[in-house]
Amino acid sequence: MSPFNIYRKTMIFSWMKLGLGLLTFVACLAIGFVAYLTITNMAFELMTSIAIGCSAFLIAVAVYFLIMAKLGYSIEMGHLAIIERADRGEDVPSNPVEFSKTVVAERFGNSRKFYKQSRDVQLAYRQMARVLGRGFSLDKDTPELGMGRWLKMMLSHSALSCVNECCLAYALRRSDYEVNAACVDALTILVQDWRSFNGKALSISLVHVLVCLLTFALFFVPGFLVFKDMGLNMVPWLGVAFFLTLTVKVAFYDSFVLSRTVCAFLEMAGASKIEARNYAKLDKWSKEYAKLRGSAEKAAEKAEDEADRAERAARKAASKTAKSEAENAEAVVADAEAVERSDSSPAEADDGKAAKASEASSEASEGNVQGGDDADASAEQA
Secondary structure (H helix, E strand, C coil), rough: CHHHHHHHHHHHHHHHHHHHHHHHHHHHHHHHHHHHHHHHHHCCHHHHHHHHHHHHHHHHHHHHHHHHHHHHHHHHHHHHHHHHHHHHHEEEECHHHHHHHHHHHHHCCCHHHHHHHHHHHHHHHHHHHHHHCCCCCCCCCCCCCHHHHHHHHHHHHHHHCCCHHHHHHHHHCCCCCCHHHHHHHHHHHHHHHHHHHHHHHHHHHHHHHHHHHHHHHHHHHHHHHHHHHHCCHHHHHHHHHHHHHHHHHHHHHHHHHHHHHHHHHHHHHCCCCCCCCHHHHHHHCCCHHHHHHHHHHHHHHHHHHHHHHHHHHHHHHHHHHHHHHHHHHHHHHHHHHHHHHHHHHHHHHHHHHHHHHHHHHHHHHHHHHHHHHHHHHHHHHH
């Protein structure tokens, strides 16, 4: 399934982001309106008015990103799970929101653990990105000179901001791995194939920036013309156009960038092969990466210990079962012998009685024969 089709079939998450964005937009608009009324109705000096306006703008931006970070993160978390599923070629479920909650809970435990995992991966990437920005790579021990890589990374920011989502999507894909181990492999693949990934990220980000600028112009130019004809200050409308563009960007454009970037990374990861020597190199690049790898090794050792304990318990249970079966078999044999003995005792008694009766009848018949012979002898004498 192509990234655009995935984006189209997961549009429900974009609409959810839009609704949340409009809610925060109203909150930010209220802050700006209060600041505007304060400036226009009070006789402040120019610098004071500028300070109030700038403070209101910063507060509005902070409120916007705070709400989007807390509530919008769960939406993005579910969106990521469905993107990974669709990229595998499976159908998008009829109720993707509930389905994605189940998938994420099964893999990461809960949203808090998912957020912590994402934060750890993001921190590890930032530490490695600083090394990459200085021109180092896994292929060479000496850095490459030149400032073009910094410019390329800056222009690729829109797509590179999805790196942690790419790693978590890889963790969802490799469900046979422990979570930390899967994230470590994803980061390793990212650095190994950095040139290829950064090139794809640059093309995605340039299109994203261009579309955002066109959207801002679409919102700002009509209001600019209206405010100019009416002789009104255009600064408030500038803020309105900015927040409208930001809302559309977060809801729709960032979702498309997420779909394209994650699909590109998963495709690259499927064709990549990790070199074992790169693990030790990246441990020196990032302390957080080394921490993740240590957690993965501890989890592997724990799993091995649990497997050994389970195997020993299984052998012990099998031994007990075999012993119990042997004892049961012996008891059955003993019972059978006892039954045979009890069945044979009456028959032997009957055989003894029959033998005694036969002996008695033999003796009687012998007596009768002898009596007849005596009678014959007496007759002959007479």
